[in-house]
Amino acid sequence: KKTVFSAIQPSGSITLGNFLGAWRGCAAMQDEYRCIYALADLHTITVRQEPAKFRKNTLEAYALLLAFGIDVEKSLFFIQSQVPAHAQLAWVLNCYTQFGELSRMTQFKDKSAKHADNINAGLFTYPSLMAADILLYQADLVPVGIDQKQHIELARNIAERFNALYSPTFTVPEGMFPKTGAKIMSLQDPAKKMSKSDDNANGCVYVLDTPDDIMRKFKRAVTDSEARVHYAEGKDGINNLMGIYAVLTGKSYEEIEREFEGKGYGDFKEAVGQTVVEELAPIQEKFRRLIDSKDYLEACYRENAQKATAIAQRTLNKVMKKVGFLQVK
Ligand code: AQP
Incomplete structure (x- = not known):
């Protein structure tokens, strides 16, 4: 091995x-x-x-x-x-x-x-x-x-x-x-990597955040004015959210674009937040048992x-x- x-x-x-x-x-x-x-x-x-x-x-x-x-x-x-x-x-x-x-x-x-x-x-x-x-x-x-x-x-x-x-x-x-998600960016400043020691806690989703906090941070995530979910240069905020969603769901960027065709950023942010909450729920539960x-x-x-x-x-x-x-x- x-x-x-x-x-x-x-x-x-x-x-x-x-x-x-x-x-x-x-x-x-x-x-x-x-x-x-x-x-x-x-x-x-x-x-x-x-x-x-x-x-x-x-x-x-x-x-x-x-x-x-x-x-x-x-x-x-x-x-x-x-x-x-x-x-x-x-x-x-x-x-x-x-x-x-x-x-x-x-x-x-x-x-x-x-x-x-x-x-x-x-x-x-x-x-x-x-x-x-x-x-x-x-x-x-x-x-x-x-x-x-x-x-x-x-x-x-x-x-x-x-x-x-x-x-x-x-x-x-x-x-x-990793092929996707190799660099997750700050939700508030998508030109900067998401970092433990970021001063702006809103840009950073912590694995131990409550579901409410996670949803709030995704809803407030900085995006752009185009209002179309697709992966493209200059759309750092959306690209980052698509990266997160892609790693967690295993979907390709094309599949994600199709899924959110005709929908606004609000729906997309909600879906990404929800996926993160679901992924983290069993981890948080196991953590709570272990830390005691x-x-x-x-x-x-x-x-x-x-x-x-x-x-x-x-x-x-x-x-x-x-x-x-x-x-x-
Ligand atoms: N934003 C990120 N996207 C993808 N991977 C990341 N890693 C860190 N930030 C991102 C990966 O996490 C592992 C552990 O990192 P670390 O603790 O050694 O320190 P870091 O890279 O300096 O991480 P932080 O979160 O930014 O911590 P601080 O704020 O203390 O500097 C590594 O595999 C890293 O690639």
Whole structure:
């Protein structure tokens, strides 16, 4: 079986973008692949977090991903900060990653514009920590939203560079992007991706939003003045809604256009909202059960961190040896 790795930051409440762009697919891959999933909480502190809120977000994200269908009987699902090899390999990889390469990362540029008062070194070296996450598990495939494409490319370059300098050490991973819904945009500003940390909560549908909130956000979604449901350049708002509807119903854009021929945007928004509410209802119910089972959750992440440590350590040991660190026998 090929190995799959993916992670998500517990940097806020998880969005429909996170779910459709990546995690719905991740849950569906568990029979065919050896799946390794993580909460990337080390990455999260690249933006300042309030400690109590951060802890709460992390536990909630753990429960929510289980509710998405991540099954610890089939897959590994751990919390990054509980597996020390991630930070250790990231340091080594930092020394094999160029300043110029990191400077070109668009996420760094976006986030440093947004957090101009805290452009810390961790924000800059975020992609080499992400490379460490992936390479530690010798992942073949990394299912993520298209916004992560540049980071995956960098992880490949770092792996190839290290392999060429020493000898084959890392599997060179490939990104895997969904065909539709690879990038869900803000409902209020469809030029911007839907983001956990968006200041405008109306633009962002959270997986744990109530049905009323979800419907309200879709009804208020920014569209255009044409009033015809079809996919076209310049219709970012409608394109985004069509993308969401397409992923959830499995319908093509042509089928959606036919379904809403002669109908206004109001009907279309209502239908998209309703589909989202129905998709999320069983997830929300499962989440509510899990979040009350704190002991189960703790047992789960503890055991998964131990298993992940055993795997990650093997790669880290190889790397330390190849680089030339003095070994303790
Ligand atoms: N809008 C999106 N559309 C599709 N996929 C998305 N992803 C994120 N936003 C969208 C995918 O979700 C996974 C987890 O992302 P992350 O937590 O590592 O961080 P991010 O990409 O920076 O996500 P956010 O929601 O925008 O968080 P903040 O606000 O903290 O920066 C990834 O697979 C990502 O592609």
